[in-house]
Each structure stands twice: as C-alpha cells, then as structure tokens.
Amino acid sequence: METAISAGIIGIGLGAQYALLSLGFTLIYGILGVINFSHGGFYMLGGYVAFAVVSKLGLPYPVAVIAATLVCAGLGALFELLVLERHIDDHLATMMLTMGLYLVMGTVLVLAFGTEPVEFHSPVSGSWRSGRIYVPYANLVVLCACLAAIAGVYALLYKSNLGRALRALADDRPVATALGLPPKILFPAAFGVATGLAGFTGALVTPILSLHPHIGDSILTISFMIVILGGLGSVVGAAVAAFVVGLVEAYSSIYLGGSIGALTLFLLVLITLVVRPTGLFGRQVRAA
C-alpha cells in the first residue's frame, strides 16, 4: 500500500514538472504554429541563469528564478522578432531555426560553464515523511508553481485582452491584422511568455535534479510527447496529459522497472493516437 501511495505522489510530482515544461511548448504551437525545438535550450538556460545569479552574484534564490524567467522571456521575444517572424509561415524553416538556436545555446553553455554538472542545490531541503512515504519539500514548491502557472496561462489566454488577441491571430491572421491587431508585437510577446515559462521551469527544477548542458534533449522529447498526447495547441490538454504521463511513468517504473516503464509510456502515446489522432483534447480542423 505504501508503495502505491509513493508511486502516486511521485507521479503527481513528475506530472507537475512535465506540465510546466509542456505548457510553453504547446502555447507556441497553439498561437504561432511553430514547433519550438529550442524549448529544451530555454529550460537549460533558465537553470544556468539561476545558478549564475545565486553562485556568482550571491543573490537570493527567488531573485534568481525571476531573473531566469525574464532573461529567457527576453531572449525568446527577440529571437521571434528578429529571426522567426520572417519565416513564420514556413514550418520547415522555423523548425530548422529553432533547432539551430538550441545547438547554439548548448554550445555557449558548454563554453561558459563546462561539460560537467554544476553544483546547484535547491534552498528548500528536507522531506515530509510517513513510514516509507516521503515528499521532498522542493517538489511541493514545484507543484504549487505548476498549479499557479496553469492558472496563469489559462487566465492569460481566455480571460485577458492579450489572450483574446493572440487567439484571434492564431485563428485567422489576415482578418485579425486587418482589424488592427499587430502580429509583430503580439507574436514576440507570446513567444516570450512561452520561453519565459521554460526558463522558470528550469530555474525551479534543475536544482532538484541535475544541471548540465545536455539535459535539453530529453526535455524536448518529453514535452513533444506530452503535447502530442494532449493535443497540439491545447493548454488544458497539455496539463492533463502531463499528469497522465507522470502517473503512468511512476507506476510502471516502480512496478515493472525502468526499461519497461519507458516502453509503457510510448505504447500509451501510440494507442492514444491510433484511437484519437488529434490527441486527448485536440481539435480536428477542416479546410474551408
């Protein structure tokens, strides 16, 4: 029984981390139609900015998290404005550009910080324990941050004027532009929000796990899998899929082993796509 409860707690913890990661990824696709292959890079960058602020500047951790978020948001917005915007309708070009950005970011981080993992610990230590069940307090912080981020992104997209404008541009850009909505301001803003979220996640999660310049690869894979499962462009879908993936991974890994756990996850995605190709919450869009 203790194992089952532990698995559930671990699954929710994993789900929270995955939800934070995938929200930004699905936001960019939903609004701009861009598959952002540099998503893992912004996660890494967020971690390293937070590390640098804490270890080199000696500032408190919450300041480091804010700094990481703002740096990643700013860099993302600039990249969209100066590079992506010119090729926004060319899916292959945007994929290549974001992939190139990821490679550049990884190399710069290696040159700046080296190839080895850096010593970056969460300031929140200790765990709540009951028998064999334990919940690290740092994981609880991540869970609260995740819930706040989901609420924030939902409020931004569905309860604010900015969100309405972004959804209008995503639905029909020519008409929205003709009505006075400026894509050259709104798209960089959306990209910045998404990359800021990735940086925020990196700053929160890397002290719990590990920070080295190669963690971005697996981050991209899991984010991609979750948004596909949840439905490309669906914020609610990404959040639900993240917790589903977290729980499946936890239970299958604990009861069946690490290798079979990974296999189970991919099988889940495969079966879901066969039964429901648009994902759990995706919409089928038909051309007029």
Next chain:
Amino acid sequence: MARLCRAAIIASVLALTQICSDANAQECEAKVGVVGPMSGGAALWGLSARNGVEIAAAEFNQAGGLPMGEKRCKVVVVSYDSKYSAEGAAAAANNLASQGVNVIVGPVGSPEATGIKPVAERNKQVTINSSFAKDAIGPQWPLAFHAVAGPSAWAKPVVKMAKEKFDIKSIVVVAPNDQGGTDTATVAVDTYRGMGIDAKEEYYQRGTTNFAPIVARIMRSDPTAIDVCTAPPGDAATLVKQLLEAGFKGTFGRLGGVATDEIVRAAGGIETLGNFYWLESVNVEPAHLEAIVAVQKSLTQTPANPAVVAIFAASGRLALKAISSAGTSSDGVKVAQELRNLSIVDPWLGKGDWTGMPSFGIRQEFGFPVGMGLIVKGKNLGVSPVSVVGQ
C-alpha cells in the same frame, strides 16, 4: 668574373637544395586519430581522451618530432566527436580513413567500440578503445586493442575489498539499458553474487532526468549498497542525490567510469555521502596527478579528468612508439605488429603487462594496475592500487 658567376650559381643551387629538404622535413607528418564523445553527457571522457593524446603528441613534437626511419616527423592529432554512439564511431572510422589516419586512439564507450570495430577492421585501422564491453576486443578484430583492464579483470579483487570494508550483504546495480550499461552490470552482478552478496540489476532508459520512480523501486528492495555502475556522471549524480533524499543510509559504489567529483558534489559533500567505493581505471600516483593537471592546463583550457587523460596519454605514447618502430602511420597492420612487441610501461601509469586472454581470447589489452578509491564514514581514504595481472 666567370669563376665568380659559377660560384654564385653553385651556392644558389646548394641553398635551394637545403631549403627543399627542410621543406620536406616540415611536410613529414605522423597522423594519429582520437575518437570519443566530445559533446553530450559523456563529453568529459571524450575531451579528456583528446587531451591525453595531445599531451603524448606534444612530448614527441617538443623533442624534435617522432623518429620515423631517418626522419623526424611532426605528430598531428586528428580528433572526431563520436557522440557516444555506434553510428558516430563508425562514421569516425570512415572519416579518419579518408584523411589518411589509420591509427586511432579511442573510442571511449561500449556503443562506440561496437560501432567502430568492424569498420576499422575493414579499413585496416588500429583502434585502442577503453570500453568495458564484454567484446571490447577479440580474435575477430586483430587490429583492436584495449587501453585499460576490463571488468572481468578487476571486478573480483575490487568487489572483495568493498565487501570486506563495508560488510555489504545486498546490493542493487543500476545502469542504462544499453550495451554501455548491461555489459558491465552483468559482470558486476555475477561477481557480487560470487562473493555471497545478494545482487539485483536495475536498468533505466538513457535520457532519464528524474530518477524518483527508480529510486522508489530500489528502496523497496532495501539494499545495504547501491552500485551506480556505468551510468554517465550526470545520471549517477542525480541518482545518488535522490537516493539520499529518499533516506538511503547504506554504501554507494561505482564500478564504472570516473564520476567521483560529480557524485560528491551532488550529495552535498563527502560527509553527506558517507560510504563510497569506486574504481579508478588506472592507478595514478598523486605526484603524477599533479603533473598531469599542470601539463594539461598548459596545453588547453578544456576541462578534463586526470585519470582519463593519463589512460589516453599512455595509449597515445604506445601508439606513437609503434608508429615510430613501424616507420609508418598509414599501414595499420604494420603498426599493430610493432605495438604487440612493445612493453606495457608508462611514466604515469607504471608497469603493466599484456592481458586479455581469459576475458577476450586475445592478448591485446594494456593491463596497467587499476585503483580503488574509498570514502569511509565521510573521510576520503584515497586510491589504492589493484593489480590485474593474472586475473
């Protein structure tokens, strides 16, 4: 006047001849390749390998060049990033062959060794790999050599020491679920069981970032020790961190590539780590370690592990001596013949012997002594030598 002109012409011709022969000496090169992961999670090992070979090359170049027959040739190191993958290493062999490089120091890891061996054999290239794979070398690849003693050679004496020191009753060996993990993990588990320790294997998908589910699974079996085997340094560090968070109070071990610094950092210091034993693939005296770090820093700023640098510097020196004896760097078969005639001795690693027959069926392994490191109750007791000759 005519005599003066004739003398001037003769002097000019002599001068030109001298210039041409100097130019020929500068054009004389001995190429040696380095293959290893220079990006990604195992980049530390690949970059250290490259640094080691560059040190060996620099030693010969600073002495005027590598003697090859009557000439002294400049040693040129050509490196290739194989990204810790079989296809990367196979591509490396072909790429280096196209550049006329037929002596390769590397690759580092098991997947790479698997990928490079058949291609290098076809290209008639010598390779000197440091992988812990069960088939790192073999009679079917006569040009493949092994830079370090493999698990079959050192597992028994190292496990015996660990069991005596820490009274290990049960252990879980954790490794990635590919050849890089399974080859060493299975040997380790068999050795632990042979010593009367209840041993289990746990594998994980390479690319895992959060080991919480695997940690929970390991804690269910309540082991007295956990061996993080050949998990890459980043993975091993996260695993140890999360195991300590979960309340594990037993002994940690690592019978795989170097990762001690990363593990100690992730644990939050050696006091928190408690008890830890690890394999050093070679035993390097502290005085030599300082020399390695100094030489390394003078050549390059890229981070490196001194022990891995020493392994590949030794392999580089032996490879270059073989090239010198063969009088060529382009005939891999000839270089391999000369390499087999060399004694296994190195200024940094000491004296070893040709080993490998019991494990691989071919005596083409550089059997330098290995080392076993110990941290006992939060105190670093350093590294002790372990001989592998006769194992």
